[in-house]
Amino acid sequence: EAGVAQSPRYKIIEKRQSVAFWCNPISGHATLYWYQQILGQGPKLLIQFQNNGVVDDSQLPKDRFSAERLKGVDSTLKIQPAKLEDSAVYLCASSGLISYEQYFGPGTRLTVT
Amino acid sequence: GNSVTQMEGPVTLSEEAFLTINCTYTATGYPSLFWYVQYPGEGLQLLLKATKADDKGSNKGFEATYRKETTSFHLEKGSVQVSDSAVYFCALSATGNQFYFGTGTSLTVIP
Numbered sequence: 001e002a003g004v005a006q007s008p009r010y011k012i013i014e015k016r017q018s019v020a021f022w023c024n025p026i027s028g029h030a031t032l033y034w035y036q037q038i039l040g041q042g043p044k045l046l047i048q049f050q051n052n053g054v055v056d057d058s059q060l061p062k063d064r065f066s067a068e069r070l071k072g073v074d075s076t077l078k079i080q081p082a083k084l085e086d087s088a089v090y091l092c093a094s095s096g097l098i099s100y101e102q103y104f105g106p107g108t109r110l111t112v113t
Numbered sequence: 114g115n116s117v118t119q120m121e122g123p124v125t126l127s128e129e130a131f132l133t134i135n136c137t138y139t140a141t142g143y144p145s146l147f148w149y150v151q152y153p154g155e156g157l158q159l160l161l162k163a164t165k166a167d168d169k170g171s172n173k174g175f176e177a178t179y180r181k182e183t184t185s186f187h188l189e190k191g192s193v194q195v196s197d198s199a200v201y202f203c204a205l206s207a208t209g210n211q212f213y214f215g216t217g218t219s220l221t222v223i224p
Contacts, residue, residue: 004156033212042117042202042214043157056211091156102212104149104156 002026004105006092012111018080021108025073025094031055033102034067034077035091043091049075082112115140119203119215126193126222134188134218136177136203144205146170146179146186151200151217160188160201193222 005024013019025032030051035043046065048055052072060067064083069075079086089109093102120135138146148160148170161170166181175190186203203215 040216042204042216043212044214045212048211093157101159101162104158106154106156 004092004094004103006090006105006108008108009106010109010111012113013082015084015112016081018078019082019110020079021077021090021092021110023075023077023092023105025075025092026096026103029094029096029103030072031095032069032075033091033093033095034075035093037089037091037107039088046077079110082110084112086110087112115144115205115207115211115213117203117205117213117215119201120218121216123219123221126220128195128222128224129192130222132188132190132193132197132220134201134203134220136186136188136215138184138186138203138205140184140205140207142208144207146177147204147206148175148177148186148188149202149204149214151202153199157202193220195222195224198222 007022032049034046036046037043046060047057047067049069052069067077089107091107092105095102116139118137145164147162149157150160151157161172163170163179169178177186177188198221200217200219202217205213
């Protein structure tokens with residue numbers, strides 16, 4: 001089966017610009033996660049969707065980050081405006097019936113200059 | 114709250130050496146525990162898991178035992194190979210399927 005797809009793989013922007021990341025989970029997976037992984041740290045959950053509803057967004061900086069999963073399938077994460085400290089790899093993961101088995105995409109490496 | 118603390122790296126071993134990467138956790142309730150691996154240029158992959166105390170997860174020669182009394186889930190492998198070079202993350206899943214990851218331990222195996 002196809003894995004979790006993410007695009008773009010790399011993005012370089014200047015601070016105060018906007019950026020959007022796209023994720024397509026494994027077909028049939030109801031739960032979708034966005035993580036931020038800063039260099040040298042473990043992934044930190046930003047937001048978790050169950051179908052098209054938000055389960056947890058407690059660590060999402062809502063003043064600049066937003067995410068949606070309109071039809072319960074693919075998802076978009078947006079940063080507006082970006083800050084230098086947003087430089088990180090943004091990981092998307094999905095899980096199905098066995099909810100603890102998350103499958104990760106390759107990530108999008110964001111550099112904010 | 115929930116958190117994971119794992120051994121800092123980087124770790125460098127010779128091929129066929131014994132590997133231990135320590136992981137301890139703090140959690141409310143009864144979490145599930147995991148080891149994920151990230152090979153260079155790739156996404157995270159589930160390596161092994163344990164869902165209750167005294168369970169042993171194993172895969173590809175790696176093992177970890179869920180020790181509730183010491184709140185630990187140490188990763189071990191008896192004989193590492195060059196292909197095991199990667200970053201290893203310990204993680205727990207708490208109520209609501211929220212995941213908490215450790216900071217990762219980089220392993221380099223030299224021939």
